[in-house]
Amino acid sequence: MATSTKESFFERVFEVVRQIPAGRVCSYGVIAEACGGRISARMVGWAMNASHGMLPPVPAHRVVNRNGQLTGKHHFPTPDMMQQLLDKEGIKVVNDQIIDFKKLIWIPG
DNA sequence: ACCGTGACTGGCA
DNA sequence: ATGCCAGCCACGG
Numbered sequence: 001m002a003t004s005t006k007e008s009f010f011e012r013v014f015e016v017v018r019q020i021p022a023g024r025v026c027s028y029g030v031i032a033e034a035c036g037g038r039i040s041a042r043m044v045g046w047a048m049n050a051s052h053g054m055l056p057p058v059p060a061h062r063v064v065n066r067n068g069q070l071t072g073k074h075h076f077p078t079p080d081m082m083q084q085l086l087d088k089e090g091i092k093v094v095n096d097q098i099i100d101f102k103k104l105i106w107i108p109g
Numbered sequence: 110a111c112c113g114t115g116a117c118t119g120g121c122a
Numbered sequence: 123a124t125g126c127c128a129g130c131c132a133c134g135g
Contacts (some may be wrong), residue, residue, distance in 0.1 A: 009132075028117050032130095040130035045116035047132090065117065072116030114134090122126085 009039060014054060015049040016108060020062045023089045024106035025098060027066045034108040048072060061085040068101025 016034045020026050028041035035044075046065045051058035052075070061082040061090070073082040073096060083093045092099040 041117035
C-alpha cells in the first residue's frame with residue numbers, strides 16, 4: 001500500500017464513514033452500498049479493523065450493525081470507549097443497544 | 110495460486 | 123419470535 005498508485009478500498013470506506021455527522025450513526029450494509037455497492041457489509045467491518053490508528057481518525061463508533069447494536073465495541077482500545085463516544089454525542093446506548101437507532105440512522109445522500 | 114478468516118445481512122424453518 | 127445457513131469481497135499466510 002506504500003506505492004498508493006491505487007488506493008485500497010479501505011480508504012473509500014473510511015471516507016464514507018468520515019462523512020457521518022456527529023450525533024448520527026450508520027449501518028455496515030449502508031456504508032458498503034455507499035462505497036459503490038460492489039462490496040459486502042463484511043468488508044466494511046473488516047475495513048474498520050484497519051481504521052484503528054488511521055489519520056484522520058475514523059469515527060468507527062458511529063458505525064453499528066443493522067440492529068443498532070455495538071457489535072464492534074470489542075475492537076476498540078477499550079470496550080467502553082465506543083458507548084462513551086456515542087453518549088457524548090447525544091446518542092443513548094443501553095446494553096450495547098442504541099436507543100432510537102431508527103431515528104439516528106444516517107444514510108449518505 | 111489456494112485456503113481461511115472477518116466489527117454483516119437477509120432469507121427460511 | 124428465535125436460530126441456523128449461505129452469500130459476499132478482500133487480504134494475509
